[in-house]
Amino acid sequence: MSGTVILTLTGIITAGILLCLLRLLKGPTAPDRAVAMDTACTVTTALLVLLALFFKRSVYLDVALVYALLTFMGLVAIARYLERGI
Amino acid sequence: MLRVVLGTVVTFAGALFLFIGCLGVFRMPDVYNRLQAGTKCTTLGAFLTAIGVGIIEPTWFWKTLVIAVFILLTNPISNHALGRASRKSGVPLCEGSVVDRSQEFDGYEGRP
Amino acid sequence: MTEKVGRTAPRARDIIHLLLVLFITWLMLTSSLHWQEVTMGAFLSLVLALFLARSYGRLGLPPLSLIRVWRLGVYFLVLFAEIVKANIDVAYRVLHPRLPINPGIVVITTELSQDVAKVLLANSITLTPGTFTLDIQGDKLLIHWINVKSEDTAEATRLIAGRFEKHLKAVFA
Numbered sequence: 001m002s003g004t005v006i007l008t009l010t011g012i013i014t015a016g017i018l019l020c021l022l023r024l025l026k027g028p029t030a031p032d033r034a035v036a037m038d039t040a041c042t043v044t045t046a047l048l049v050l051l052a053l054f055f056k057r058s059v060y061l062d063v064a065l066v067y068a069l070l071t072f073m074g075l076v077a078i079a080r081y082l083e084r085g086i
Numbered sequence: 087m088l089r090v091v092l093g094t095v096v097t098f099a100g101a102l103f104l105f106i107g108c109l110g111v112f113r114m115p116d117v118y119n120r121l122q123a124g125t126k127c128t129t130l131g132a133f134l135t136a137i138g139v140g141i142i143e144p145t146w147f148w149k150t151l152v153i154a155v156f157i158l159l160t161n162p163i164s165n166h167a168l169g170r171a172s173r174k175s176g177v178p179l180c181e182g183s184v185v186d187r188s189q190e191f192d193g194y195e196g197r198p
Numbered sequence: 199m200t201e202k203v204g205r206t207a208p209r210a211r212d213i214i215h216l217l218l219v220l221f222i223t224w225l226m227l228t229s230s231l232h233w234q235e236v237t238m239g240a241f242l243s244l245v246l247a248l249f250l251a252r253s254y255g256r257l258g259l260p261p262l263s264l265i266r267v268w269r270l271g272v273y274f275l276v277l278f279a280e281i282v283k284a285n286i287d288v289a290y291r292v293l294h295p296r297l298p299i300n301p302g303i304v305v306i307t308t309e310l311s312q313d314v315a316k317v318l319l320a321n322s323i324t325l326t327p328g329t330f331t332l333d334i335q336g337d338k339l340l341i342h343w344i345n346v347k348s349e350d351t352a353e354a355t356r357l358i359a360g361r362f363e364k365h366l367k368a369v370f371a
Contacts, residue, residue, distance in 0.1 A: 107288075
């Protein structure tokens with residue numbers, strides 16, 4: 001797959017992350033911001049996998065795996081915090 | 087060659103679903119509908135992107151499969167925790183909602 | 199299945215199952231069959247399996263058999279088809295200029311008794327068209343539905359969970 005195609009896909013995904021960041025800025029309540037953060041993090045995992053393909057470095061795949069794990073744990077912690085009341 | 091074309095198509099579908107999921111998070115009116123769009127589209131999008139990269143580079147296939155399965159298992163759980171937390175901390179449903187039966191469960195009394 | 203957990207030693211069957219799962223995951227992560235990698239993976243899997251076997255046994259999974267693995271495969275195929283349908287549905291709703299939604303929170307009941315089966319059902323409901331699990335208490339599930347078709351518990355159960363419950367019952371029978 002040529003670099004141009006990968007960069008196009010990366011551009012599409014980055015546009016999505018920007019939309020999530022807009023919602024993160026606007027979101028009227030704290031859970032709204034948490035949801036936007038969660039979506040942006042999952043999308044970033046996919047972005048890291050694409051970057052591994054672009055740079056031909058398989059170490060980015062390990063980064064993606066650890067990032068997915070940390071996202072999951074962090075969001076569960078945020079959810080536990082929100083449940084007690086803001 | 088065919089393998090690369092197949093991988094490109096799968097990855098492209100994944101990226102498109104990821105973008106639609108983010109657009110849904112931006113456009114939907116309240117937090118629960120945002121979670122609906124966010125969960126479904128980002129799960130399938132990240133799954134397809136990882137699998138597509140694995141198809142293009144066959145030596146990476148098993149590792150990308152682990153990433154994809156991990157996302158498929160954990161993403162619904164974290165979103166479910168966020169949805170429960172927002173309902174319990176009292177985020178109201180949006181204007182056009184037709185029914186809310188969450189009062190039948192324990193722990194949902196506070197601030198409707 | 200739900201034996202009393204105390205100072206009892208973990209069962210050999212649990213250790214072997216966990217060892218296999220961990221070792222296969224290790225092989226997929228390293229993607230190499232060099233003897234050093236395999237030896238290290240086998241050693242780490244054995245240590246982890248010995249430590250975690252008691253927690254694994256507490257899950258109360260049914261005994262492994264070929265027919266059960268086949269049924270689980272069928273279930274995952276059904277689930278994947280539903281996920282693709284769900285995404286096309288959500289894409290239609292998001293891209294439509296007027297956002298055609300009709301949301302609400304409904305209650306459904308399930309006949310599954312094991313915790314693992316309930317978790318799988320809740321995850322499947324989250325990933326399928328227009329529904330999203332908020333909470334589980336006992337045998338009742340709280341569902342956010344983006345396009346409410348029925349407020350009645352029995353009717354909603356048939357519409358939402360009917361597709362998966364019979365497959366999951368076959369797996370965990």
